[in-house]
Every structure is written in C-alpha cells, then in structure tokens.
Amino acid sequence: MLTLYHYDRSTAAQRVRLGLDEKKIEWNSVIVDTAMGDASKRPDGFHKLNPKGLIPLLVHDGFALPESTLILEYLEEAFPDHLCLTPSAPQERATMRLWMRRIDDGVHVASRTIGVCIVNRFIYKEADKSKLKDYYKKMRDQTRKNNDQINIELGLDSPLLKPSLTTFRRLFEDMDKQLALTPWLSGDDYSIADISLVVYLTRMTSFQMAPLWQNLNHLRAWFDKIKARSAYKTAVDDWGDVTAKKRQKEGQAAFEQIKSLWESVEK
Numbered sequence: 001m002l003t004l005y006h007y008d009r010s011t012a013a014q015r016v017r018l019g020l021d022e023k024k025i026e027w028n029s030v031i032v033d034t035a036m037g038d039a040s041k042r043p044d045g046f047h048k049l050n051p052k053g054l055i056p057l058l059v060h061d062g063f064a065l066p067e068s069t070l071i072l073e074y075l076e077e078a079f080p081d082h083l084c085l086t087p088s089a090p091q092e093r094a095t096m097r098l099w100m101r102r103i104d105d106g107v108h109v110a111s112r113t114i115g116v117c118i119v120n121r122f123i124y125k126e127a128d129k130s131k132l133k134d135y136y137k138k139m140r141d142q143t144r145k146n147n148d149q150i151n152i153e154l155g156l157d158s159p160l161l162k163p164s165l166t167t168f169r170r171l172f173e174d175m176d177k178q179l180a181l182t183p184w185l186s187g188d189d190y191s192i193a194d195i196s197l198v199v200y201l202t203r204m205t206s207f208q209m210a211p212l213w214q215n216l217n218h219l220r221a222w223f224d225k226i227k228a229r230s231a232y233k234t235a236v237d238d239w240g241d242v243t244a245k246k247r248q249k250e251g252q253a254a255f256e257q258i259k260s261l262w263e264s265v266e267k
C-alpha cells in the first residue's frame, strides 16, 4: 500500500499527486502541513523517514522515499503496468531528465524565494512567535533557512528576488522554445517532465504573474492542455490552496515591482 505525506498547495506534493492520479494508483493521504511555520504538525519520527523534514514523502510497503522528482521516477519503475509517463527513446528520456534536473538546480529554491518575498513573510509575521522559532530551529536545509531569513526581512527588496525571477523567466522562455518544436517537453508524449514543471505555472499564476508570460504562446497552450486533464483537477484543483486569497492579494500588491524586475532580466 502507498501512503503520501503531503499538503494541499505544495508544488512538490502537487507533482507527486499528478503522477499518482495520471497513473491511477491508489494511495492513502496523510496531511503534514508545517508551512505556516508550525513544526509541531509533523508526526513523531517524521525526520527518521525524511531527514529534511519536508513533504512530499512516499511510503510504499515500508519503503520511505522523499524528493518529489525521485518519487515520480520510482512510480514509473514500481508500477510498470500503469500508464507510462516516460518516453521510450533514450534521447527523449535524457531530455525528460534534463528538464527535471532544473528543478533541483535552482527552480524550486527560486520558487520558495518568490513565495516568501511576496506572501509567506506576511504569513510568518502573523504566526505564533515561539512556534516560528521552533520551526526555523528544526529546518535542516541551511539554504532554505538562510534564504528565508533574508526574504522575510527584506521582502520585495531582497537581493535574492531578482535572481529567482531570472531563473523563472529563463525557464519559461526555454520551455516555450521547446514547446514550439514538440507537443510536450520531452518530445511527442506527455511525461513526468511536464508533470514536474507545470506546478510552477500554477504557483506563479497564483501570484498574479501570468501577464508576464503573455507572449509565450506555446507555454500558455501547454498549460491549458494540462489543466484540462482530469488528473490536474483531482491532483491540484480539488486539493485547493488555503492561502490562495493571500497569494492573490499580495501578488496584486507586488505586481508592478515584480514586473519591473522581470523586465529587467538581461537577455
């Protein structure tokens, strides 16, 4: 049996739920939502299963696996009789992995920075101070901890914001170029690369940033195509986002500053 530790709006959890639902694999849900700054939401012993203390975490017949992109690859191998989301040609498989690698090469960290600068800093200002202190004490990822301190303090003036927006502008432009050539990121077939990256379109859109890539027609059409799939509804829409209204409000307030940083990205 499969158990997924996750919560509604996490991009990393969304991609795993997308993989599970596309493949029609049954799974049990355990919600672990520490993201409002409350580490006590973690079940006892969670760090033993995932030393970073983050979600998603998949447990399959006693085997615990963190890291969303690795979970997607694992599902491909452990459930070969279900819908295959990995191309068969070696070049396309390598292309798929190249796209997925970008997530761990900076995209996910950049997404966190943008989120903290725009909205989480307000969420954390409202949070219980002693819980927040404990939350950061238990945060094992030093980069995440250091970045958060700067981003909470400086918000839209954080020096980390422009590099993060640069990462996203380049990612979206590169995806648009690829999607002008092939229907999906790794070639002719929908794959775990598409699943892995679409969640950032969802996330950046939740910050009201979509006008910034209005010119990227192939990217927009690809996003619409994925949103129309039933797995997107069950894995993303139906789980919702308890912070959606806050993201929208703070995204609107930040838009002009975000736009000017986005437009200042060197070509």
Ligand SMILES: N[C@@H](CCC(=O)N[C@@H](CS)C(=O)NCC(=O)O)C(=O)O
Binding pocket: 010, 011, 012, 013, 033, 034, 035, 036, 037, 053, 054, 055, 056, 066, 067, 068, 069, 108
């Ligand atoms: N590289 C990890 C990143 C996981 C991650 O960043 N998880 C976030 C949600 S997207 C989390 O657990 N957040 C909890 C918190 O902020 O307290 C993966 O791909 O699974």
